[in-house]
Amino acid sequence: MKITDIEVIVLRVPGIDDPCEWGEDAVIVKVYTDGDIVGIGESDTSPMVAKAAILAPETNLYCSGLKRLLIGENPLEIQRLWDKMYWSSNYMGRRGAGIHAISAIDIALWDIASQYYQVPIYMLLGGKYRNRIKAYGTFIPADKPEDNREIAVKLKEQGYTSLKFGGGILGDDPDVDIEIIRNVREAVGDSFELEIDIATKWRTYGHAASMFKSLEKYNLNWIEEPILADDEKGYAKLSGITSAKIAGGESLTTRFEFNSFLKNAQPDIVQPDITRCGGISEMRKIYDLAQMNGTRLIPHGFSTGILLAATVQFLAATEHGDLMEYSQSQSPLFRDLVKNKIPFEDGYVNVPDCIGLGVEIDEELLNKYRID
Numbered sequence: 001m002k003i004t005d006i007e008v009i010v011l012r013v014p015g016i017d018d019p020c021e022w023g024e025d026a027v028i029v030k031v032y033t034d035g036d037i038v039g040i041g042e043s044d045t046s047p048m049v050a051k052a053a054i055l056a057p058e059t060n061l062y063c064s065g066l067k068r069l070l071i072g073e074n075p076l077e078i079q080r081l082w083d084k085m086y087w088s089s090n091y092m093g094r095r096g097a098g099i100h101a102i103s104a105i106d107i108a109l110w111d112i113a114s115q116y117y118q119v120p121i122y123m124l125l126g127g128k129y130r131n132r133i134k135a136y137g138t139f140i141p142a143d144k145p146e147d148n149r150e151i152a153v154k155l156k157e158q159g160y161t162s163l164k165f166g167g168g169i170l171g172d173d174p175d176v177d178i179e180i181i182r183n184v185r186e187a188v189g190d191s192f193e194l195e196i197d198i199a200t201k202w203r204t205y206g207h208a209a210s211m212f213k214s215l216e217k218y219n220l221n222w223i224e225e226p227i228l229a230d231d232e233k234g235y236a237k238l239s240g241i242t243s244a245k246i247a248g249g250e251s252l253t254t255r256f257e258f259n260s261f262l263k264n265a266q267p268d269i270v271q272p273d274i275t276r277c278g279g280i281s282e283m284r285k286i287y288d289l290a291q292m293n294g295t296r297l298i299p300h301g302f303s304t305g306i307l308l309a310a311t312v313q314f315l316a317a318t319e320h321g322d323l324m325e326y327s328q329s330q331s332p333l334f335r336d337l338v339k340n341k342i343p344f345e346d347g348y349v350n351v352p353d354c355i356g357l358g359v360e361i362d363e364e365l366l367n368k369y370r371i372d
């Protein structure tokens with residue numbers, strides 16, 4: 001079997017007729033082979049930048065677009081192809097968007113391998129630890145603190161036993177932050193599992209530390225990305241300040257960045273995104289590093305049903321992979337792009353015993369939002 005073509009599809013939800021928050025765009029990759037098998041992958045990144053990383057011509061031996069490296073290659077040699085892409089793009093890749101692009105292709109290669117061998121991806125990864133995975137819901141808080149009560153209660157009624165909120169105005173104003181958190185906590189009750197995502201907006205260790213102390217009484221399960229992941233010292237100092245766990249790392253890529261973050265920042269929870277960190281292949285290595293550092297891995301995941309399917313296959317085959325994120329995005333790209341998107345049911349996501357990622361793309365919707 002040989003790779004014959006790679007298609008990069010950029011999707012964008014128009015702003016006028018289709019209001020949407022988070023999930024306004026996506027980049028999907030289709031890897032074609034000389035058989036009937038097509039692999040699909042995606043990256044949650046800047047679509048145009050990922051597209052360029054894949055389609056760019058060669059500048060020199062360290063600066064090659066990914067597509068030309070893969071044409072004619074055997075798609076089943078996933079690790080060798082990962083290494084080839086990494087090495088041959090290291091001037092313009094190595095971290096960030098270059099790895100995001102590799103992630104999308106890596107996921108597509110696992111999709112191809114599963115179809116070729118006719119066993120689920122979790123079997124190729126070593127076997128299934130669980131049939132279902134607990135899922136926590138993520139929502140963007142409303143600007144008026146009291147409006148978040150209804151949002152949280154509705155999600156609790158849908159079966160969520162764990163909720164996270166972040167984005168929007170959270171992190172902008174300490175008093176408003178506390179009011180939003182107080183309202184959500186009161187609405188869901190004292191024992192409900194609640195986490196917040198600051199998206200690095202507290203910026204400095206000093207401000208974050210004072211917020212941690214003010215929030216102690218709200219019994220938060222974790223506080224995510226209080227500051228940039230580059231501030232490893234800040235993270236290390238925040239660790240252990242309150243009973244809330246510290247989480248971060250969604251913007252990091254490769255085992256190399258995670259190795260440094262895990263060792264120096266000492267987070268309680270690390271959150272690689274499978275469509276950014278280097279795909280399924282690299283996620284496995286990051287998981288092993290997390291284990292060696294006594295850190296829990298709970299993947300970031302807030303894009304389409306393709307990301308969701310890849311994350312579920314990885315977690316199913318991971319010893320301690322028992323918690324995942326489930327987006328509450330109203331973007332049609334999350335809701336409808338994958339017609340058979342893995343549903344949330346009674347607090348959990350069931351692991352499908354499918355061949356490949358098992359995603360059925362709504363081609364009509366894909367063509368409606370396609371802008372390339």
Ligand SMILES: [Mg+2]
Pocket residue numbers: 166197199224225250300
């Ligand atoms: Mg986050």
